Amino acid sequence: MDNLFKQQLAGLDLSGLTISSSPFISSDFPAQDAISQTLAAVWSDLFAVFTDTALEADVEDLGWGFVNLFHRAAQRKSKQLDRASDEVRALIASADGSEVHTSNLEEQIERAQAAEASMVAFEEMREVAAALYLDETHSSWKPVSSSRASHGAMLTSAVIQGRDFLKARSQSRRKALMPEGAPIIFAGGRNKQDSTEDAKTFANNVWATLDKVHNSVGDMVLVHGGDGKGADRLAASWAERRGVAQLTFSLDRHLGARAGFKRNEQMLGLAPRYVIAFPGNGVLERLVIEAKRRRITVVDRRGPLGVSPKTKPTDTGS
Numbered sequence: 495m496d497n498l499f500k501q502q503l504a505g506l507d508l509s510g511l512t513i514s515s516s517p518f519i520s521s522d523f524p525a526q527d528a529i530s531q532t533l534a535a536v537w538s539d540l541f542a543v544f545t546d547t548a549l550e551a552d553v554e555d556l557g558w559g560f561v562n563l564f565h566r567a568a569q570r571k572s573k574q575l576d577r578a579s580d581e582v583r584a585l586i587a588s589a590d591g592s593e594v595h596t597s598n599l600e601e602q603i604e605r606a607q608a609a610e611a612s613m614v615a616f617e618e619m620r621e622v623a624a625a626l627y628l629d630e631t632h633s634s635w636k637p638v639s640s641s642r643a644s645h646g647a648m649l650t651s652a653v654i655q656g657r658d659f660l661k662a663r664s665q666s667r668r669k670a671l672m673p674e675g676a677p678i679i680f681a682g683g684r685n686k687q688d689s690t691e692d693a694k695t696f697a698n699n700v701w702a703t704l705d706k707v708h709n710s711v712g713d714m715v716l717v718h719g720g721d722g723k724g725a726d727r728l729a730a731s732w733a734e735r736r737g738v739a740q741l742t743f744s745l746d747r748h749l750g751a752r753a754g755f756k757r758n759e760q761m762l763g764l765a766p767r768y769v770i771a772f773p774g775n776g777v778l779e780r781l782v783i784e785a786k787r788r789r790i791t792v793v794d795r796r797g798p799l800g801v802s803p804k805t806k807p808t809d810t811g812s
Contacts, residue, residue: 522611523611523615524615524619526618529618529619529622530622533619533622533623533626534622534626537557537560537623537626537630540556540560541553541556541557541630544556553630553631554630554631554633557626557627557630557631558627558635560623560627561620561623561624561626561627561635562637563623564616564617564619564620564623565616565620565637565640565642567616567619568613568616568617568620569640571609571610571612571613571616572609572613574605574609575606575609575610575613578602578603578605578606578609579606581602581605582599582602582603582606585598585599585602586599620642623635624642624734628731628734628735632731633722633727633730633731634727634730634731634733634734634740635734636720636730636742673715673739673740673741674713674715674739675713675714675715675739676711676713676714676715676766676767677714677715677717677741677761677764677765677766677767678707678711678714678715678716678717678766678767678768678769678770679717679718679761679762679764679766679768679769679770679781679785680704680716680717680718680725680726680729680770680772681718681719681725681769681770681771681772681774681778681781681782682700682724682725682726682728682729682771682772682773682774682778682800683724683725683772683773683774683775683778684721684723684724684725685724685725685773685774687799692799695799695800696799696800697728699795699799699800699801700725700728700729700732700772700795700800701728701732703770703793703795703800704716704729704732704733704736704770705732705736707768707770707793708736708738711767711768714738714767715738715739715740715741716729716730716732716733716738716739716740716741717740717741717742717743717761717764717766718730718740718741718742718743719742719743719744719745719757720742720743720744725772725773725774725800730742741764743757743760743761744757745757754775754777755777755780757777758777758780758781758784761781762781762784762785762788762790766785766790767790767791768790768791768792768793769781769782769785769790769791769792769793770792770793770795771792771793771794771795771796772795772796772800773795773796773800774796782794782796
């Protein structure tokens with residue numbers, strides 16, 4: 495349960511100090527079945543209230559907030575873990591062998607272990623709530639400005655912010671913030687379709703293309719811009735359903751017109767196996783051009799309704 499805490503102490507001189515196992519075991523926390531059943535019941539009862547009312551349009555926002563309750567709780571515990579770990583490092587560095595010092599060190603270690611155990615528990619609750627959100631809205635849940643990482647074993651479709659991924663190259667939380675696998679870039683815009691039927695066809699083509707690539711690259715990590723609308727939203731929902739980890743690179747608005755091109759550089763810097771391109775803007779076109787220049791295979795779906803540009807009008811099965 496205290497793996498992250500042990501990682502944070504890696505490299506320190508721990509001679510003469512034995513870090514005991516976490517004082518918590520699985521039975522000290524709510525059982526997984528109880529969590530699933532309780533949250534499902536709360537979700538069902540809560541959102542049934544809004545069905546067929548003037549507030550039904552707000553259900554998705556309320557659902558997002560419901561999941562975010564557990565995400566924020568896990569974040570608070572993560573910060574407590576960081577503070578306690580810093581205290582432990584400081585105490586180890588200033589060790590004088592006294593009984594008081596040893597007692598203080600043991601207290602901080604126990605605080606760190608308690609924070610980590612609680613953090614993992616809240617993350618697991620968040621994942622149960624996120625699955626309910628996906629079933630209700632058909633959209634993958636992701637936080638506004640932080641990563642949806644998991645330090646336990648439950649999360650398979652992680653959603654990691656790009657900046658956290660880049661920082662994690664040199665940090666002890668590498669495992670939680672760096673999904674393992676082959677990067678596959680997905681890019682597409684918010685193109686509006688002419689009819690509901692066209693929109694459904696486009697969505698089906700997005701999912702079919704991703705399934706085809708996934709069949710070839712079983713350990714793929716889906717890399718995309720994290721847009722809550724358009725093609726990115728369809729891709730994120732696919733990844734959630736298929737249990738594929740996601741790595742999102744949001745635009746850095748401080749860069750102005752350069753933001754999209756900077757994001758292209760960051761994503762291509764991962765040395766992706768493929769770039770999947772659906773219709774988009776000029777920034778996406780530059781992404782395709784640069785990918786080809788680097789000899790990265792491009793799965794081109796920039797034709798009508800998300801098919802290959804080479805597909806004949808009568809052939810939509812590409």
